Amino acid sequence: MAVCLEVENLTLGYGDTVVLKDLTFSVEQGEVFVILGGSGCGKSTLLKHLIGLYPPMSGSILIHGRDIARAQGRERREILRSFGVMYQSGALFGSLSLLENVCLPLEEFTRLPRDAREAVARMKLKQVGLAGSEAKLPSELSGGMQKRAAIARAMALDPGILFLDEPQAGLDPVTSAGLDELILTLSANMGITFIIVSHELASIFAIASRAVMLDGASKGVIAMGNPAELRDRAANPKVRQFFNREAQARP
Known part of the structure; x- marks a missing residue:
């Protein structure tokens, strides 16, 4: 290995x-x-x-x-x-929707157009069980859902390692x-x-x-x-x- x-x-x-x-x-x-x-x-x-x-x-x-x-x-x-990182508190931006939170690394590190970024973010949210919650704010989520959303954001760039x-x-x-x-x-x-x-x-x-x-x-x-x-x-x-x-x- x-x-x-x-x-x-x-x-x-x-x-x-x-x-x-x-x-x-x-x-x-x-x-x-x-x-x-x-x-x-x-x-x-x-x-x-x-x-x-x-x-x-x-x-x-x-x-x-x-x-x-x-x-x-x-x-x-x-x-x-x-690699991606999920911090203990989740560290989601409270004024942004889940979709916008997951899009942030894509905006920072890629040149994908907006519709492509949103498509990737939707896929990542689906992978952590949050399909249908894209428009919600972090404050509308339970603690477990916030952790899942933070993992989705950490996965946005398809890293090989997640901390x-x-x-x-x-x-x-x-x-x-x-x-x-x-x-x-x-x-x-x-x-x-x-x-x-x-x-x-x-x-x-x-x-x-x-x-x-x-x-x-x-x-x-x-x-x-x-x-x-x-x-x-x-x-x-x-x-x-x-x-x-x-x-x-x-x-």
């Missing part, structure tokens, strides 16, 4: 503060790969670096073999176009399960690679082919592999406690 994301000896943080250090892992094309760990371990910080919002202190982030942290100009734009930040956050169990099913369907039918930040155990076990677990104390990776295998066989007690929802023993 081809590797689409490679993280090599990555150290990152803000200013002089190191959040994570010496991270090395890779993601294969077509995987549903989850970044997990306890609160404050650096999951969101890692995601922001993976999508190029911040430069790392050292190391490299290779997307399809090209380093997003060092690329400039046309090469950087090409890398950015090769999702806590997609199940704030959703009830039934809605969350429906979103899990959508992710698996898109992965299976369209070959999309999903890289997902999550701490929702039910979703992690349902969708993840592999996961990497971060630890705030050691500022690094403490486990990697299939979530069910990590739950049942991990040698590190922190890993077992996380997956089995066990409280840490008091000193």
Whole structure:
């Protein structure tokens, strides 16, 4: 299986503060790969670096073999176009309809005429189960529907990789399960690679082919592999406690 994301000896943080250090892992094309760990371990910080919002202190982030942290100009734009992002809140523009929200990346990165852009946007909304909702504003949607619309927008340019930040956050169990099913369907039918930040155990076990677990104390990776295998066989007690929802023993 081809590797689409490679993280090599990555150290990152803000200013002089190191959040994570010496991270090395890779993601294969077509995987549903989850970044997990306890609160404050650096999951969101890692995601922001993976999508190029911040430069790392050292190391490299290779997307399809090209380093997003060092690329400039046309090469950087090409890398950015090769993936989509769904932020935790959805980050939809409240004054725009769903159709207009999904059209935005097409307006920015393509020269398609308006009718073609709208046709693509309608198709993407249909793929996430929102056909017929094109004219609605985000405020008219449930939280789950907003997440689906945000995924549709992230898919607008047909990227090979989708980064999702806590997609199940704030959703009830039934809605969350429906979103899990959508992710698996898109992965299976369209070959999309999903890289997902999550701490929702039910979703992690349902969708993840592999996961990497971060630890705030050691500022690094403490486990990697299939979530069910990590739950049942991990040698590190922190890993077992996380997956089995066990409280840490008091000193």
